[in-house]
Amino acid sequence: MRVGVVTFPGSLDDQDAARAVRLAGGEAVSLWHGDCDLRGVDAVVLPGGFSYGDYLRCGAISRFAPVMEPLIAAAKGGLSVLGICNGFQVLCEAHLLPGALIRNDHRMFVCRDQRLSIERTDTPWTNQYQRGEEIVIPLKNGEGGYVADDATLDMLEGEGRVVARYVGGNPNGSYRNIAGVSNEAGNVVGLMPHPEHATEPFFGPDPRSGTTGLDGMRFFTSLLEKVAAA
C-alpha cells in the first residue's frame, strides 16, 4: 500500500501525514509539487500547511502545481485522495470538492482538540468509523470556515456527502457545522481538522479530551482496509 504525500512550498504537516501512513502500516511516498508524476501511488494525502504562504486565497496557487494535473485526473478516475486543512482548501480550489474555506468568523487562528461526528462512512478514508461516532482530533487553522451556497449545502446533505461535522461548538463559523465533505463517489475527502495528529500515543489530543488521543488513526487504516478488499 503506497500512499503519496504531496509537499508544496509551505506544506507543514507533510511529515506528520507520512508518519500516520507508516503507523497505519502503509508506505508513505513523498510527492513533489513540481513533478507531474504520482509515482504509481495507491492514494494521495494533500497535507496541512500554508502553501505559498496562503497570501492569496488558501490553495489558490497550489492547485496549479504540476503534480495537480495527474492528481486531478486520477481523482476523477477514482483515486483515493484526502485533503487535510490546507489540502482541503486545495481540493476546493481545484474544484474536486464544492464550496470554499474562508477566514474564521472570530478572525483568530485557533488550535484546539475538536470533537467531530463522523457522518459518511462509505469512503475509503472513513470506513472504519461508525456513522454518528464522535471522535476528537486536533484542529488548527486560521481560514477554516466552510462556506457554500444553500443549494450546494442542501445537495451535500441530500446526497450524504458531509463526512464530518463539528460537535460541541463551531470553532470557525463553518456553515451547518461542516468539518469535512466528499465528492459524489466518496473517493475524494476534504477535512479541516487533522486526523494525522491523533495517531500516536502521547503526541496527540490532550487527555482532557476524554479520548485515547488516537481517534485519527482509522482515517489511515480505513484506506488499507479498502485497498486490501479491492
Place this chain on the structure above:
Amino acid sequence: MTGRTMSGATTHLDTVEHAGQSPDTIQPWAELGLKADEYQRIRAILGRRPTSAELAMYSVMWSEHCSYKSSKVHLRQFGDKTTEQMRSVLLAGIGENAGVVDVGDGWAVTFKVESHNHPSYIEPYQGAATGVGGIVRDILAMGARPIAVMDQLRFGAIDHPDTARVVHGVVAGVGGYGNCLGLPNIGGELVFDPCYQGNPLVNALCVGALRHEDLHLANATGEGNLVVLFGARTGGDGIGGVSVLASETFDEKGPSRRPAVQVGDPFAEKVLIECCLELFTAGVVEGIQDLGGAGLSCATSELASAGDGGMAVRLEEVPLRDATLRPEEILMSESQERMMAIVRPDRIDEFMAIARKWDVEAAVIGEVTAGERLTITWHDELIVDVPPRTVAHEGPVYQRPFERPGSQDALQADSALALPRPKTGDELRETVLRLAGSPNLASKEWVTAQYDRYVMGNTALAMPDDAGVVRVDEESGLGVAVATDCNARFAKLDPYAGAQLALSEAYRNVATAGATPLAVTDCLNFGSPEDPGVMWQFAETTRGLADACQVLGTPVTGGNVSLYNSTGDDAIHPTPVVGVLGVMDDVTRRTPSGWRQPGQVIYLLGTTREELSGSEWAWVTHGHLGGVPPKVDLGAERLLGQILVNASRDGLVDAAHDLSDGGLAQALVEACLRYDVGARVWLDEVCERDGISPFTALFSESVARVIVSVPRTEEVRFTDMCTARGQVHARIGVVDSPDEDATLDVQGLFSIPLTELRQAWEPLLRNTFS
C-alpha cells in the same frame, strides 16, 4: 534618517578614494547613534574619515544591540565561571549564533532566547513576527532543524487602554509567523505589570536539533570560496532599525519610526529553512550566517572576522526589491528571511540547483580573499575597506558606572510581612479565587489557543504544563524539555537573588517535567545602561546568574541583552528571562502538571518559609512590592531535581507541578483544573513542621517546592527515596474522584467546587481581549 538618502551624505558616491581626499566632510555620526569619541576611533582605525558606507556599517555594528558595549564586561562572567566539567556538554558556546548542547546518541540541541522589544511596541504584529523569524534563523545557522518555539511576553496593566493594542498584535504576530513556519509553540510566559506599559517585552526562544556532524559555524574561510546571499530580496524595510530602535529611548514627540520596523514573510522563511537543510545535507556549505540586526553589515563583517582571511563583496550583485536603494541602505537593510553562505567554487552549481528547487533566489556577491580586509565595491568603485574585526568584534567596550540606588534600602525595608492577611477559612477561600482569576495567574488559553502546538508531531508537553517537551529522535524517544521563567518583582527587590530565582524556577520546571537540566540561555531585559542604578541591577543580575549556573552545573550557552527599556526616567523591572534546557531519554515518560487517578496521594516536597515579599498575593491583594524576595537555595533545588527526574524515570509519580507564583494555593488550583479532577488536602502537618500558618502554607513563594501525585503502589518506594536522600516531604492530600461535584477541599478551612474555580480562573483574558 528618514529620507531616501542619508542626511548629510554626499549626493555622489562616497568612495574610499574620495574619503581620503575630503577629510573635513561633515558626517552624520550623531544621527546614526555614534558618540564623538566612537567616531574619532573609527577615523583612527581607518587612518582617514570613513566613507558613508563605512560609517553606516560601524554605526550599526557598534550600536548597543549589536556590540553589547555596555554589557560585555559583565557578560564575560558567563564564560569565566563555566568550569571544564560544565563545558563538556557544549559543542559550541557563547559567541556563536546559539549554544549547542550534546544530548546523547549523536544528537545535539541548540537553543536561544532573544528580544524584539522595541519594534513590538511600535508595530506589535510585525515586531513580534520578525522576532520569531530572527531567532529561528539563528538556530538554523547552526546547522540545526528548528523544532519548537516559545514566547516570553510582558505587557502593561491588563486594564490600561493601550495594552489590548499591543497584546492583540504581538500574539497574532507570534502565532502568524510561527504557525506558518510549521514550528510548534510549546510554552512561554505571559505577565502583565504597569512597569511594562511603555516598554512591553517580546522575547522569543527557538530550539533546534542536529546530528553532531552537521554542526555549522559562522566563519568565512578558504581563499577563493564564494560568498552567496540567498533568500528574500533586499528592500528598504528596517533600515537603521537596529541603531535607531535599540539604542534610543522612546520620546512621544519624536518622528514616526514605522519604516524602521521590519516586515516578515514566514512563507519565505519556511522555504529558506527547507532549502538550508537540504544544502547542509548535500554538504555544500562551508560556513553560514543569518542576516538579522544590521543585515549585510553584520553578516559580511562577522563572517570575515571569524574566518582566516578577508572578503571582497560586490554590492551591486545583491538582488534588490527596490532598485533605488543606495549602497549605504543596502548595507543597513534589515530585510528578513536572508542567509549568507560560504561555498566552494566547485560546489556552487549544486548549491544553486538546490536553491532553484526551493524557488529561493541566490546570488554570488563576493569571495573570500587572502588579505585581512573586508572590501566592498559598488559598480567597481571601492566604498568600504576595513579590518572586519574592528567592525564586528572590536567595537567599543564601556565600563558604565553603576551604583546601588539609594531607594533600594527603603524598598527592601518595606516588607510584605506587615500586610493584613486573610485568616478565616472564608477569607482564605476568597483569596484563592481572587488570585486564580488575577491577570498573571489566570488561564492563558486565549493566547496559547492561537498557537499551533501539534505541528511536527513531536510535542509531548506544552502549555499549560510546567515545561515544553519535544521528541528529538523518533526511534528512541529521546527528547528535550525547555522552560523559561523570571519573576521580575523579585529581581527588582534584589537583582542578584532575582536572577538566581529565575534560574531556580526554570531549572525546577524542567525537572518537574521529568528532564535532567543541562544548559541555560538568557534574555536580559533592562532599562537604560546610562542610569547607574539600572547598571547596578544589570551587574548584580549577571553576577547572580553566573554564580548560580556554576552551582547547578548548567552553563549559559548564549542569549541576548536588551537595554533602554525605559520611558523617561521610568525603567522596567530588571527582567532576566532564564531558559533551561533538559534532556530525557524517553519523552513519553514526561510528567504532566495535573492529577487524574483517584486515590493517588499528594505530597508536598520542600520546606515552606514565611516568604511573601514580592509574592503574587502581595501584588494582587495589596498592590504591594517591597521587602526581600524568597531565600535562594540552589542545593535544595538540585536535590529536588534529582528526586523528580528519578521519580519520573521509575514511574513513582503521575503528576508534578512546581510551586512558584501564587504558591501552593495556585499550584493546587492548576493541578486540579488540568484534568478537572479534585483533591482533598490537609495542611496541619506542614504548618506544624515548618512553623507556619495555613495562610503562609498556601501563599508563600518559597523555592525548591513541588507537589506530586503518587500511585499508592509506589508510595513506599517514593517516600523511601525521599528519606534516603534527605528530601523534605509531607503527605498533604489525596486525589479525588473526577465527577461533576469535584472540589478542591482544604480540610478545616474551605472547599471550592472546580466549576467555581474554573469560572474564576478561565475567562479573564478571553473577556478582556475578545
